[in-house]
Amino acid sequence: MTLRAKSRDSSSIFCLLLTIGVRTRPWYVAPVDQRTRPALGRPGATTHEQIEEAAFRxxxxxxxxxxxxxxxAEAVGVGRRTLFRYFESKNDIPWGRFTDSLxxxxxxxxDTPIDLPLHESxxxxxxxxxxxxxxxxxxxRRRMGLILSTPALQAHSVLRYAQWRAVIAEHVAARLSLDPGDLxxxxxxxxxxxxxxxxxxxxxxxxxxxLLELIDSAMTGLRDHLR
Structure with missing residues (x-):
């Protein structure tokens, strides 16, 4: 691929990107499962969702x-050690099963077609x-409000954001025959x-x-502006 071709592709990418931001679900988390509590008796197996539900409450x-x-841990009915098998720290709970989401x-x-323009991909x-x-x-909304408004979560969020960015960088690099660490x-x-x-x-x-309407609107306006 020539430098000129890469330049054209990169311009398209920025257009698309400026549109993308508006419609993202906190990039990585499944909603807390609002299931009913189990009947009295021997408790069922603990799940990520049960821990999230108790924690958010x-x-x-x-x-x-x-x-x-x-x-x-007490609200879920388990010990600290059991809780840490599901989440490494309290700061990880608001992010849900982030690694699986990545x-x-x-x-x-x-899975995107190889002939699809990179920005569209x-x-x-x-x-x-x-x-x-x-x-x-x-x-x-509840989850993202907590993540974006809680000072104690900001340092941890930096690590999560870096992981999310890396997924996109890997894809862009593969499509353009670059290294993920390239500019x-x-x-x-x-x-x-x-x-x-x-x-x-x-x-x-x-x-x-x-969110989706915001993205679509931003995408159209950005492309018209950058042509």
Missing amino acids: LFDERGFADTTVEAI DHFRAILA VHRAVLRFNDFGPEAAAQH LPVTVGHVSLALALSAYEFWLAHDDAD
């Missing part, structure tokens, strides 16, 4: 900083990854994240906003 009641791991993201990107993948459906919108793939990952976070902040501030 306590976060709502006490705040994230004032909710201890011990309190979450694997799913990679699979989505890998990334755009479609990000949309699919963040399409939680209307039934999960309330919990998703263009890294830049695409950073731009995607910045746009997504901006979109989420807007979404969280406007109850009637729709």
